[in-house]
Amino acid sequence: MQTQSTGFVLTRQSRDSRNGTEIILWLKTEQGPARLVVQGDKPVCFIREQDLAQAKQQLHKAGLNVSYKPLALKNFQHQAMVACYSSSIRDSLQLPQTLANAGIEAFESDIRLADRYLMERFIQGGIAFSGVPQQRAGYIEYSQVKAKAADYKPALTTVSLDIECSEKGVLYSVGLHSEADSRVIMVGQPHNEEDASCGWIEWVEDEKTLLLALERWFIQFDPDIIIGWNVIDFDFRLLLKRAEWNAISLRIGRGKQTPHWRKSTQNPNQGFITIPGRVVLDGIDTLKTATYHFRSWSLESVSRELLGEGKDIHNVHDRMAEINHMFRHDKMSLAKYNLQDCKLVTRIFDHTHLLDFAIERTCLTGVEIDRVGGSVAAFTNLYLPQLHRAGYVAPSLDSENWIASPGGYVMDSKPGLYQSVLVLDFKSLYPSIIRTFRIDPLGLVEGLLLEEGKGAEQAIAGFRGGRFHREKHFLPNMIENLWAARDQAKKEGEKAFSQAIKIIMNSFYGVLGSSGCRFFDHRLASSITMRGHEIMKTTRELIEAKGYEVIYGDTDSTFVSLKTSHSAEKADEIGQMLVAHINQWWAEHLQAEYSITSALELEYETHYHKFLMPTIRGQETGSKKRYAGLVKQGDEESIVYKGLETVRTDWTNLAQEFQQELYHRVFHDEGVEEYVRDYAEQTRSGTYDDKLVYRKRLRRNLSEYQKNVPPHVRAARMADEVNKKLGRPLQYQNGGWIEYVITINGPEPVEAQQSPIDYDHYVDKQLRPVADGILPFIGKYFDDITAPQLGLF
Template identity: 55%
Template structure:
């Protein structure tokens, strides 16, 4: 029975093999519930040059791999015509790829998954119209519609997805105690133990087997589209699948009753992959990083405290595990509430950050799966490759050696000092606007080199076609959509588009991208250098001083201007004049429309550009200023200085804003500085003198250079060994420690007095010396009398 076209959003995709043939199974969320669509038979495909066809077919036949070869009019970037090699199964495709590589035969586009190719070639991103034959057998007993012979085509559709938050509690050895589940109007904790008079949201079960069976039952009954959690793939589902395997239970959480698939990365033990038919598992940590959030620590406690102002009382993992085990034995109600709290905190973090909205929009714009980590290269390939095929080309391969490094963004040598009235002029999305203006594009580079007489010059020998390109148009489309999102105050859509647009430069300069070419990335960054230097020269020709420039920002000191109002007027005038100059320059020199746009948005009424520590040279990417805000209090802004660094003490982070505010307000700082030093020496600030630093590799790998935090970690684990406590710091993680008279010591095992002179010399002095010279005040002069007393 053929159904009318339906509309849905892609949840999962997977190639399946049956009877020597390959099909693609898609699960979609629709207004009428979940639908499973299985396509007609699909062939996996890769490409080779015509000249290699006979040799390739011969070596594959010798290896008993069935292949169909068809010569095409498509060609490589080196102008070699190609033929397509078709395989009936993906297993044959991957075997053939390895055999051809061993035989020294180059194949192209051999790393694109069959399901991804099916979607991208049809321009399906996220939303899809689909048709197919409804399978009526046993339909009434299923919670979904199944279709065969399905076909998909693109549409825009944003679904309302059902979401379930999951968290487990277990012993140090992974023995399950409980599983928590929650959603907007649903909460459940499945707890091993004898039934107690308790909350109705607790299900009491006898053992781990019953717990896992209960989990399967509750998930299938709730039937979520998304399962979310914190480190949910690498921890929760790893433990769940391991315990299910140990107990010989099939963890059937798929919408069709299929098992959870989980595997560890072959290259990285800290990375895992999983799939559940018809459901997407989304990790909060990975999703926040994908959406460019940054935190000192991505622990649930720290993120929840930062975003929500709530969380749990401790980040002490070992004590927490000990407490969990204790509560499992003696206070199961407390453990159940703790388990549920974790689930609900994750829910609230997702809601606060609009993560699901962001991931849906990213998928709709680029075709990336909802659970895809990072994905900049994949997004670019999804958007670019089908257009490239229609232009007559196949994709090149990723560089074998990772590619050559391209120049970074422009950073000007700064002029250190304390200034009044500093304007900041920013180019709006500089790199995307350079791509649009100068037609920087992989196909454009290939075609430009073939027709150099009318090409647009780039850098490092690059020439770009004026009319044969795709990336500038892709950027233009995204740009327009972002402007529309801003007008509609759609923050999630605007952020998604911004991240995608800004990622394209990095993609072109990444050795992990098949379209990598150092001429592409260099033509973006070096053009940026040229634009920034030219802009600075124009500004200085008008009598103003440029004191710093960084990637897309120019800092302008209005030396003889005292009025805020006049400073604002000059900023607006400079914006207008610089934009006009760029339009005229690019039109006259290259006969191109200009999409560069500089904006004046920031006025610092007071601004400090420090020197490099211990030198007279101006620093880079480090400054502070008092940002003027009409009709609002001025905002103290720090960039790259101690107060925004995670590895400085709480004392330093509180000292710096106070000191800078006093300097900016022309207050005498001597008494304050002496008071801080006195309190340090008297022990009043001890709780603020803790360092917290990440161990970025296993402890045993620190051999040549052993920094203080590593020494502290080793002391901690030596003590843990003596006390028969779990070793905490052997495999990365965070360490909190203090500097004592006997050196660094972990906060859990401090045996010596704190070295207060260390903190004065290494935390207070550098901050003070970063600004005091600009007001002709010496740290030594202020503190010499007090220092002489000790």
């Protein structure tokens, strides 16, 4: 008997079975986990009608079982299309190459069966379904399924997982932290009665028993989401290796199914994991997707920056030695350490609302919750089903014909130390250009059909030959809806929702300008960026016509010097006046010139009471994307740094602290000479030795650095030579982060420093560039200040 329900899609797979293709959807519903088995849908791609006879011949010869159906669809070249339905997923994977060998293009052949099923029904997370239910162990299975989109937000259960192991990868313990249960499964015997009576440690005999206990935990507590730190590429990779070594399937998926781990084809050090019915979210990847940035991505560093707490062990060798020592002599401490890592990850997710962000992104785009990046997939999900309903098949990826589009507008800056600088920003400039000028893949195809004179009034001119139809388009409306939803989310304080919308909306230009997107056309991307250039240049002219000076412009921001110092009230008044004037001008101009309504919105962003626009180091030309400014809000003030040493990870704490104090003094008209002189002298005397460490990433394997061997690579090689002598594992051969100092014998790793510090290096290469970036604007010079004082005899 058919029943109806709603839920949220957790995982999706498709497979070949004896009964044909099957799509398996695992859901979270009000009634608990559900497994939907969808039968009858077949993998489909499209070919040109003119290629049909040859395609049939080639596919038959290859032994592929394919059926064909003419459709009222055409490609972007307006050629009639035919659908090719494969009877199996295996055949569908062979079909594109078989056709390509015969010179026949298969359109949309890369869209996976489960993705297409959800996409064509506009299912974005929330799903309404009917089917015949059957109770299974721990879930309900539905057959004869029919599904459609639904507005459903789930309450998902989460567990934070972390493992501890030996340097050879033998498991010591697994930490699990959730609302339902927190425990550490520990190999070995308790050392004393107190350890034995500890209720949150589950003692097991050996590694195999630990893995079986982990299976039982997942069956009992049944979480929807597994979170962790580098949890896929480290924890799960190792768990599956050890399960294989112990001849265990590790059935931690729903329905006692096993995980599947696969390597990335692009990056051999990165992997992906599929656990039926459960989603794995890596903290690092999810934070990056949500556009967070940190100096270091270690759990220690991120938790200290976000939460103000971290771990006690820092050096990787000390950490390994200490873990080994705790496992042998103090298992209680190891268990606490293990569980603390789990709790830190949980707190980071809670603090940043990461799970909410991931759910909202799925609800907005239909991409999987655990999808890393995924801008192209999100755009495809949203756009493709609308395109089909408009009678078109999407183009294939065609990076061979890729033509670069101009980047964002960046104006040559006017270097100087300024009083009262305003920043005026266009709100979401590229999305507003798309909305205003109807920039859209379908709009381009339809716009190019309109001849000059005949129907020309229906086209809006773009750049590089682009023409866009005024009425036939999807993207402008998609952005308008997202824009309204974001305004509402901001009004209601829904930060995760607002952030998800912002990232998606701003990704649309990047997608259209990417050769990795099937809808790429240089006329699309150029019509956005070149229009942006035009808008920014005209805006500058409008500001300067009012008697103010534009000293810099960058993508969507314009920096306006008011020429003299202004009070906060007066500066705000001028800023609001300029914004109102420019928005009104654009509204009238675009209506008169193109008969379109402007969605451009200039906003008054900031008043810098003092502002530094430096020169390019060693030149008189103004720099780009580098500046600093003093902001005051009531009684509070702060200095904002962009692109300068203070916010760059490749500069030392020595330089950063020196810059912050020096800029504070200059911006407040305080004396600087004594401070600069003392700081240089104290650096030479060793007072600041704790601030001299460089930290840099090895982006390649150590052996790949041959011709140019930069300082951090030399330090890493030296560190691993020391590791080898001491019988420790080599740490830097496959990349990673290295901390080093510059000595009189060159760069040396912090953990194996042997030579005295080269203080002249730090004065010349860290302090002097910082000082030279600002002192000349007040008529002073680092070398003059730090020159040895001549005594009188």
